[in-house]
Amino acid sequence: MMKTLQTKWISLLLALCGTSAAIAGAEDNIRAVRRVAADSRGALYTSNRDPLLPSPLMKLPIGSITPRGWLRNMLELESQGMTGRLAELSPWLKFESNAWANKEGKGQRGWEELPYWLKGYGDLGYVLNDEAIIREARKWIEAVLAGQADDGWFGPRDLQKSLEGKPDMWPHMVMLNVLQSHYEHSGDPRVLPFMTRYFKWQLGRPGSDFASGYWPKLRAGDNIESVYWLYNRTGDAWLLDLAKKIHANMADWTSGVGDWHNVNIAQAFREPAVYYMQAKEPKYLDAAERNYQTVMGLYGQFPGGGFAGDENCRPGYGDPRQGFETCGIIEFMHSFEMLAKISGEPLWADRCEEIALNTLPAALTPDLKALHYLTGPNMIQLDRQNKNPGLANGGTLLSYSPYEVYRCCQHNVSHGWPYYAEELWLATADDGLCASLYAASEVKAKVADGTVASIVEETDYPFSDTVRLKLALPKAVRFPLYLRVPRWSGPPEVKINGKAAEVKAEPLSYLVVEREWSDGDTLSLRLPMQVAVRVWKKNKDAVSVDYGPLTFSLKIGERWQRYGGSDAWPELEVFPTTPWNYGLVLNDKDPAKSFEVSRRAGPLAGQPFTPDTAPLLLRVKAKRIPAWRQDALGLVGPLQPSPAKSDEPVETVTLIPLGAARLRIAAFPTIGDGPAAHPWVEPKK
């Protein structure tokens, strides 16, 4: 009795001190923390090495997590679709003539394309344990490893002087990621010395080399991450000098947004937070959040998790009809995954889910055999015609194609889902595990004293609010299990072995269940989802509708039409077959009450991101706005102020998850009939 009391007191004291140290004894300790602390350096997995700041959360070795459910199906579609078979389509992947595959770095097409593709293709093989993919990726990796020059440079030799005599180090940043994954998967002993030789070469370059070119100087934060990755494995102190040198010379993202190109932002806004691990001054960590807020405040004023950056962000072009490049989507995801680990903050995982679940699926056709350049929240027709100046670039941007018309995205889209699958579970600094992104999966990982725990996660999340975990352990062992409580969640409910546990956790926290876990234990977590309406004041008071992590779009009938390509690899346009120009008629007092949620009967479809298979539907009253029309370019007319007047009859319309809607209206006008309602002005011809 006495001991229990004491344990409780110690637990309380530790909780007050904000520490997450393990409590001795058999008591369950269930608590909530705002962020994962890094009071210690996790002993079980590669963590930041001194003097870098300790890592609160660490990536598990590739292969520890086996995705299941819809995510696995998405990865299998990817393996049978464009990424898995890209060598059939892309001249950039011709092994015999490619400079990346040549021992002397001679040949053609030696830039970002091959590394972009290989970065996700290899990981796709690793997460699916697909031998054929792993073998094919290995062929390229072997060639790269065999092609290092005496000075440490590798790959295409032309790049060594391609920027007015200075080296273009950007494609190498991507190839380093390929090698890191290969090492994490295989433990290949050649990788660390290979990277060491390349970084030694980099260290010998003048600082001005890191300020050269456009892409490399803006994206060199990626280079710094690879330097830290190697440092954590070898401990060579000079690597930190190199990181410092790169940071000091590359574009500045610490004092503000360093550039307005969408992909540059999506991957480089995080750079100060990466450097924070070495610099340790909070201003660096804060700068990543501030960059995000600056960009989203100006250009991300609509749902879906992306921003209006249909090449570069352009003042005056922030309407939800603007697009966000597919490369931007997946680089944003990767940034969020990285920041979740660096900061220990659940918000970054929320942001990752937001864009992954609402925007990435619609960037590709449902069979993952083609993609388009731009995805935005309001897109009512995906044809191949020029949309400039409505969109920044000329030419085809919205129709789906597997070919090199969208060359960067065509190759770079590869790592979106594989990286996501690798980040579902993370190791914690206190030798536990964290469910960071929720999806059906199985994780096998070391906990506590190194005991290997296996956890099967069963869930239809994000289409269901309940996650069931089943543990398998060789012996009873005490460790903390961190469960993310997203920002939209109602009070979470937990059952351990079928028995309700007392839990209290605010949205945007981690629920920590620390106890002695035994073989066969189960935990069920319910994160109550509710309808929520967001108002976009900077976009004419338009509204968007969420249910849990999912945002919803008007369901628009789709007519798919082939305009090019082959039978096996068609290029496709999508045209609407049903009206889309609706404003929502909402309950004034409680807008969320305007919606009726229904669930499609039966098991979850393998590909749930299509209008016909969408597992959740919302119904809501709406009126058409006849003057809201397609413009001469075929884009949806820009939003006008809400509430809008409409004399049309009230109808009931269906909304589907935004990720399932390739034709989409997700930023809606509202309908009003009072004096504040605005007539929708006929656009000028």
Ligand SMILES: [Zn+2]
């Ligand atoms: Zn791209």
